[in-house]
Amino acid sequence: MTSHVHLIIGTSDKPMENILRDLKSFTSTNIKKAIELNPTESRKEWMLWMMKRAGIKNNNNNDFQFWQQNNHPIELWDNYMMQQKLDYIHNNPVEAGFVDAPCDYVYSSARDYSEQKGLLNIKLIT
Secondary structure: OOOOOOOOOOOOOHHHHHHHHHHHHHHHHHHHHHHHHHHHOHHHHHHHHHHHHHHHHHOOOOOOOOOOOOOOOOOOOOOHHHHHHHHHHHHHHHHHOOOOOHHHHOOOOOOHOOOOOOOOOOOOOO
């Protein structure tokens, strides 16, 4: 999606908040670097300014902020709820009008569930 991310993640040995913190730190640093190094990005100065401005407003950051500080975690306590959330995530780009079928959205794990290979290695929920 263009403005948010949905994830189903799990852990057996590390606190979930540490995994999310590290994911946000890694991705924000690399996205910022990609913007800075892209010579054809027409919105470069504006995006970097927005990230710097957000970082200055938040004491949790050093010099920039990409992700919002809050999350909306939902504990998936049974298979029914996990399947419900997976279906919601897969149908999100269809509901937004980006694609006709969930497996057509290149950034979705729905591709992996439809006998296509997605962009990332995932563990299928069965």
